[in-house]
Amino acid sequence: MKSQFGIFTTDTHLVVRTWDAWLERVTSRSAADICGRRLIEIFPEIERRGLVAPFHRALQEGAVELLAPALHGYLIACPPQIDTSRFRQMQQRAVIAPLRDGPAIVGLVVTIEDVTARREDEMEGAKSLASEDWVKRRQQVERILAEPAETPVTELINRLRKEHRNTSVLNSVLQLLASGVWEALEPVVGLTGDNDAEVRMYAALTLGDMKDRRAIPALLRLLGDADINVRYHAIEALSKLTASEAVDALADIAESGEFFLAFPALEALAAIGEPRVATRLLRLLDNEMLRAAAIGALSQLGDHATVAPLVSMMDRPYLAAIVAEALTTLHQRYEDQFREGQYVADLAAQHISKDGIRNLLDSLNTTTGKTLRMVVRVLGWIGDESVMEGLTRLLGSSSLRSEVVETLIRHGARVTPLLCGQLESEDLEIRRAAVAALGRIGDTECVPALIRTLRDPELTVDVAGALARIGDARAYEPLLALLAHDRAAVRQAAIGALNSLGHPQMLEDVQRLLKDASPQTRESAVRIAGYFGYAESADLLLDRLHDASEKVRRAAVESLANLQDHRVFTALITAIHDESPRIRMAAAQSLGQLENVAAVLELVHALEDSDAWVRYYAARALAQIRSPESIDALAAALREDNATQVRIAAADALGAIGGRRAVSILAPFVDFVGHPDALHPIRSALRSNDDSRRLDAVRAIAARRDAEAAEALQWTAAADSNESIVEAAMEELARMATPESIAALLRLSADRRLREKAIMQLSRLGPAHLAHVAAGLSSPQLETRRSAVEALGRMKHPEASEILTRALDDDRPEVRLTALLAIRRLGSLASERKLLQIAHSDPDPGVRAAAEQALQR
Known part of the structure; x- marks a missing residue:
């Protein structure tokens, strides 16, 4: 009917x-x-x-x-x-x-x-x-x-055939067919043989949107269609499906030079990410029409061997910025995958010509936004003096400043004179950036210039921080003079810098300053004395507990925990009853740092203080001491305190103390994830509509570190629609580093959406887990075996490299090729005899070519 x-x-x-x-x-x-x-x-x-x-x-x-x-x-x-x-x-x-x-x-x-x-x-x-x-x-x-x-599919297909020139009907029909409501794959595949080229074109478009890899054979056939529009949409559909089966045909189209199709073919190759076609794309750098597109594709597919050909393109002024984008993309790939981004940077610096440098510098005036930042980054790889001068002039750009600073820092002391010159700039932000860069470079030659800049009220804090990093004794007296400054931020910066210097004159000066008339100076001196715990200053430091200034008294209470003196504990017990809540708060903090069980009773009493922050720090202190005697008081705070921060601190303290009683008290408030009964609610939370609840559940279930946790995290990574939750699940699987969690990552690597994330996590596992990663080489899943090879190749470990050679005997050429590319990247990891054997006798021409390239490395 x-x-x-x-x-x-x-x-x-x-x-x-x-x-x-x-x-x-x-x-x-x-x-x-x-x-x-x-x-x-x-x-x-x-x-x-x-x-x-x-x-x-x-x-x-x-x-x-x-x-x-x-x-x-x-x-x-x-x-x-x-x-x-x-x-x-x-x-x-x-x-x-x-x-x-x-x-x-x-x-x-x-x-x-x-x-x-x-x-x-x-x-x-x-x-x-x-x-x-x-x-x-x-x-x-x-x-x-x-x-x-x-079914409705039949009617939709009929409408597509009859009404595809009606745009409103067409758009609706295509989206319905791709919606997944009905099983529409076979009927749509049937349309690829329709006599009407437009129907075939829309069939290709729909097959790409359906995201069903079973459509790949039909789309491959459409690459040979007589109609150019059909071929174009078939290319785009194969790109959406990341069809590695299509890379050779797509490379053929790119090499054909047919302008309308070569561009989408190159974009599709970049999206599919099959590196074995990179060498074929190098030939397209000679094609003026396709050169820019080929550069973009090589940034996604190329390896270190493509750096020199790409850099040579910078000799053409209009390509300098485009190549800079490609090189930074390649650099980031190498950094993410192998932690070897610097290798790409070194190769680029080695091969760039003077014309290329000049063209890059000129492009600073013609590019903007993200591209400009990439140009700056590539310039930073080059140690040319003219480049450094050009980059320092860019410190005034708010959008580029952080990139320029990072670049200059990498060149170290050689840029110190240039940066010191910028300390005289009229632009405050340029001066600030120069100070930050000089501090991170750490060259003592800049100390006199920085000391002069201490007088700049806008930069005093920044300069003090830079001088602290450098640690030169010449800064001691100028910094000491800042201890009486009326701005607390300046005093704190000076204290931090002086603490880092550790000057031999410090003890004598601190003892003098502890008696200074200025309360700011006394407070600063107390903090320095407390930091170093000078025994010689104990009497003076204890005297400051009775200082006329509350800030000085508070600083003294906060500093006592570092002082090795029998009077400290008594002094803190007295301070926790002070009339000032700030003093009581500081006393609770310091008692926690002492971790003395004798303080428990006083801290339990402090849980009933009128000030919520005193109660909070008392609970934090009890967490540090971990005495079971405080459990009842902490339980009462958890149940009854009206301040959220106190209840949280009480829960944390009970968790730190641990034990059966603490767990029973916490149970009504939190899921005890290690208990078998907790598994079901956590699994339920993984299916919650609330993203934050699912994220919490991911972290909670990972704490179990068992097979059920690995299974649940694998399910979450494969099924969740939130990218951050997917990444969190995969990170937790790697952090667990159990045989079950590693096996779960290997299984996830068969999913093309998750392949790169899974490989990255697997490659970061230590050598202790090599055997479990290598187990992926025996998987019946082709993509899992390829991912295991890629992960082993990124580990850069001798044993991992040795295991790679086993993959050269895999029965699928895709796995052998992936192994050869890894071997070529890493160097002499396989015997020349084995590579020669593959180069001469492997049944797959692509594998033979890769073996020949590995032999020529």
């Missing part, structure tokens, strides 16, 4: 945009009457029946919503199109799907299928199937089997 079928679309406000002929007929409402009006204004019953929510979910969440006739009966009320005594309204199966323009949802496409006849037959058939007469039951089954299996 053939289905009846209609389509309408809306915008994001549910204003109807299209209304097809079938809907006009069955509702008796014309498109002119319907379009431009809100759906729920035209059909208010939809809202009354509670059917608006699926529309909102589709708009807000991108979900495809199904309204089944058994539950909802119908979406839009209209009379049945057949004679029926059972139904007063047409029975409808409605599908509501998001209508997209790229990633953005711009509206909805809704299909309505008339299933009245089907529902009539189902109800009649239910009686026959329940009959005691076996003949009637068999007749009903035969009748059901004899019915044509036409």
Whole structure:
């Protein structure tokens, strides 16, 4: 029985945009009457029946919503199109799907299928199937089997064939076919053989959007289609599917020089990420039309052998910035994958010509944004004097300053004179950047210039920090003079710098300054004396507990914990009863640092202090002491304190103390993740709609470090839609580093979406886990074996390199090729005899070529 079928679309406000002929007929409402009006204004019953929510979910969440006739009966009320005594309204199966323009949802496409006849037959058939007469039951089954299996897919395919020149119908049909609501792959593949080139083109477009790798063979056939538009969309679809099977055909298209197709072919090769075609793309650097696109693809696919050819392109002025982008991308890839980004930088500096340097410097005046930052980064790899001068002039650019500073720092003391010159700049931010760079470089030649700059009130704190990094004794007296400064930030910076200097004159000066008339100076001196714990200053430091200035007294209380003196404990016990809450707070902190059990009683009393922050620091101190005697008081604080920070600190303290009693107290407040009973709620949390709850669950379940945790984290990484949660799950699997978690990462590497993330985590495991990573070489999954090879290659460990040679005997050329590329990258890791054997006798030409390149390294 053939289905009846209609389509309408809306915008994001549910204003109807299209209304097809079938809907006009069955509702008796014309498109002119319907379009431009809100759906729920035209059909208010939809809202009354509670059917608006699926529309909102589709708009807000991108979900495809199904309204089944058994539950909802119908979406839009209209009379049945057949004679029926059972139904007063047409029975409808409605599908509501998001209508997209790229990633953005711009509206909805809704299909309505008339299933009245089907529902009539189902109800009649239910009686026959329940009959005691076996003949009637068999007749009903035969009748059901004899019915044509036409579905909405069939009608959508028919519409695509007949109405593909109607843009509103076309867009709706394509998105419905790709939505996944129906099994549409085979019918759409069938369209690739249609006589109409436009239908074949739209079939290719849809197959790419369906993200089903079973479509790859059909798309590969379309690469040979007579119509250039069909071939173009087949290339784009293969790119979306990251079809490694297509790389040779795509490389052929790129090399053909056919302008309209070569560009998308190069983009597809970059997206697929199969490095073995990089050497073929090097030839395209001689093609003026394709040169820029080839450079971009090589940045994604090339290795160190592509650096020199890329750098040579900088001799052409218009390509300098483009090559800089490519080199920084390649540099970042090497850094992420092998921690060898510097190797790419060194090769670039080695091969760049004077013309290339000049063109790069000139591009500073013609590029902006991200590209300009990349140009700066590449210039930073080059040690030329003119480059350094050019870069220092860019310190005034707020968008480039951090990049320039990092670049200059890498060149060390040789840029000190240039940076010292910038200390005289009229631009405050240039002066600030120069100070920061000089401090990080640490060249003592700049100390006199920095001391002069201490007088700059805007930069005093920055300069003190830079001098602290450098640690030159010439800065001692100027810094000492800042201890009386009226700005607390300056005093703190000077204290930090003096602490880092550790000058031999410090003790004598501190003892003098502890008696200074200035309270700022006394406070500073107390903090320095406390930092070093000078025994000679103990009496003076204890005297400051009675200072007229509360800030000085507080500094003294905070400093006592570092003083090895029998009077300290008594002094702190006295201080915790001080009338000032700031002093009591400081006393609680210092008692925690002493970790003396004798302080527990006083700290328990402090949990009842009138000041919430005193209670907070008392709980923190009890966490440091970890005495079971404090459990009851901490439990009371957890249950009853009205300050959130106190309750959190009490919970932390109970967790630090541990033991059965502490766990039983914490149980009502937190999941005890190690307990078997905790697994179910944590698994449930992994399916929560709340992103933060799922993230917490990932971290909680990883703490179990068992097989069930590894399984749950693998599921989360594979299924979660939030990228940060996926990454967290994979990071936790690597952090667990158990056989089960490593096996889970290997399994995840078979998923092309997760392959790179999984390889990165596997490659960062230490040599102790080599055997578990190498187990991936025995996987029945091709992609898992390739990922294991790639991870071993990135480990740069002798044993890992040795294991790589086993992959040269894999029965699949893709694995052998991946192993050879890794061996070529790492150097002499396999015997020349083995490589010669592969170069001469491997059945795959690509593998033989890779072996020859490895021999020539």
